[in-house]
Amino acid sequence: MGLPVPAPASDGDRERVAELLQRACGEGRLTLEEFSVRVGAVWAAETDVELARATDGLAPQPIVGSATTVDKIVTVFSSATRRGRWRLRDGGVRVKTVFGSTVLDLRAVLTGSDVIEITGSSWFGDLTVIVPEGVEVDFSGTNAFSSRDLKLAPVPRVPGTPxxxxxVSTWFSSMSVVSRPPEITR
Structure with a gap:
């Protein structure tokens, strides 16, 4: 007797698994980067076996105490870096940089929101936002005597990602948004 033949994946199956992964991201069981990688695999899956692999190892409960909730980052005459697991309050963060440097790495951020909003200003400072590849970015705000740089990898948007x-308004500042590949080593 041969092995069972995998069943083809339907769009409805893909949508259900993508919603499950989005809930897991919102509950803190997946980072934005892990979600992006897994949901990309969901939309590329051709069989039920490939769909099941997208949820392999998914923790049954949120990891307690692993993320700090952040809604505001103020940097004055100093530097601040937000990396690793952290949670956005209400899907957004307000940033103010004055004579300083701020780096926001969203690859391990925890959120269940469809939109992540970063608002604020930079005066005589540097602000860098790092996003996972395949995430759509809308970048606007006043730009006076400043430089802005948007460097997103030429990859298609990963369906289901926020x-x-x-x-952000910038005065005498440098602002850059870059995408980086996943650091997941699973």
């Missing part, structure tokens, strides 16, 4: 909306 849109990142950045509305």
């Amino acid at each position: 849109e990142v909306r950045i509305t």
Whole structure:
């Protein structure tokens, strides 16, 4: 007797698994980067076996105490870096940088929102936002005597990932948004 033949994956099956992964991300069981990688695999899956692999190892409960909730980052005459597991309050963060440097790495951020909003200002500072590849970014705000740089990898948007909306006003500052490949080593 041969092995069972995998069943083809339907769009409805893909949608159900993508929603499960989005809930897991919102509950803190997956980072945004892990979610992006897994949901990409969901939409590429051709069989039920490939769909099941997208949820392999998914923790049954949120990891307690692994993430700090952040809604505001103020940097004055100093530097601040937000990396690793951290949670956005209400899907957004307000940033203010004055004579300083701020780095926000969203690859391990925990959120269940469809949109991540970053708002604020930078005066005589540097602000860098790092997003996982395949995430859509909308970048706007006043730009006076400043430089802005948007460097996203030429890859298709990963379905189901949140849109990142950045509305930051810059004066005598440098602002960059870059995408980086996943650091997941599973």
